Amino acid sequence: MKNLKSLTTVALLTGTLAMTGCMDDLDPIEYPDAGYISIYNGAPSSPAVIIYADQNQVNNFPLKYAEVLSYSNFYPGDRLFKFSESNSVTSLLEKEFEIKVDSVYSMFMVENAGELDAVLVDDDWSEPNADEAQIRMINLSPDAGEVSLLIDDNETAFFSDLAFKFYSEFESLDKDTYNLKVVSSTGKTLATATNLELKGNRVYTLVVRGFEVTTENPKKLDLQLLTNYIDY
Template sequence: MKFSIKRKIFAAVITLSLLSLGLVSCSKLDNDYQPIEVSGLNIIQASPTLELLDVYVDNTRANNSDFEFGNKIGYLSAYAGSRAFNVTKKGSATSLKSLQFTLKPQAGYSLFLVNTLANIEFLMLEDNLEKPAAGKAKVRFVNLSPDGGPLSLNVNGAATDIVTNKAFKEYSDFIVIDAAASANFNIKNATNNNIETTLSSVKVEEGKIYTIYAKGLKANNDDTRFSAKLFVH
């Protein structure tokens, strides 16, 4: 979904790829000058590991501090076009996984690091940033738990789940929901309908756009255990 780069989502801007592409001198501007086209980029660390990671866009490191499980960077401003993404262990020059992806100008994306460290991979999703109608918000659900099985998303114990039966790495569209002072988002086992975890007492604000993702491993008991997280676009 296209959106204006003047919106707040581009307030956190880093100069991704500026070293390779160069800056345009004001003295060289003329009538033929074409504005630089950019995209918005979230990067989310959803790989269940206690290792600290570094993420690179082309040759520029995107994270300015330790990037640990459950962290998010963004929205960053990245040049549109073909970009190379790499993830490494903190301080390492050895790529664990790479991705070549073409970013569309004026589009928003969320790039997730997913799966266990030994099998780490990227999941790039385009974000629909069209503002919801008055009194409404939007939410997307992503299943990023490698051993969580198929999952559904339920709001406030309603009889009907708003997202159903999403396997690992599967995701929903953005779904319109009512704004609310407090809402409970239940992540349910799609096979037996049991609630696996809940995001409780979430304020759902009018006009806001959210992503909820299941993360972690049911087999673990440390900080990488199964849980869910929400972020605002």
């Protein structure tokens, strides 16, 4: 489980929390109640989007496909997220999520058969150490079916049978350089990443994104590594 140190670091990384000055060393730092969310555009055919939480605009610049917004703080409770094209009053997607106090999430925009959706995922990692990385995988490819991850020459899948919009838990790996291969349920190689360095004190998400069949959409299936957290 994430401890207070992790949550505090995430809060500081947002750069948006107000802090009162002139406190002596023994006074605790009081943060307003909040949950923390990063947002990733994993919808291959979608335009760049402006995102709102209720009526509050989240991003100043449109979020393009395969781009991510770093963690920001959000008031707890039920929040209606709206995704719109820049300079448009029409929502492409509206979806409500419950945000809990002192919780950390990743939100992933996804697409299937031209329909947009969003998935909110708990970012529940252990406190990292200098010798290991933590990594999970999420399948955002709408047409790849169930996918598994093979590492180096190991024939046993590290993550197995992740369907569209499904994700693994965070797992630990020794810090090292790895060759990754994502395969279909039939064993077909869908995407690879060679000489990928995973560093200690890091928490990562491996995103499977894009289309296996690119007849109508040129954004082919590939892999993207996101960094959720660094323990400085």
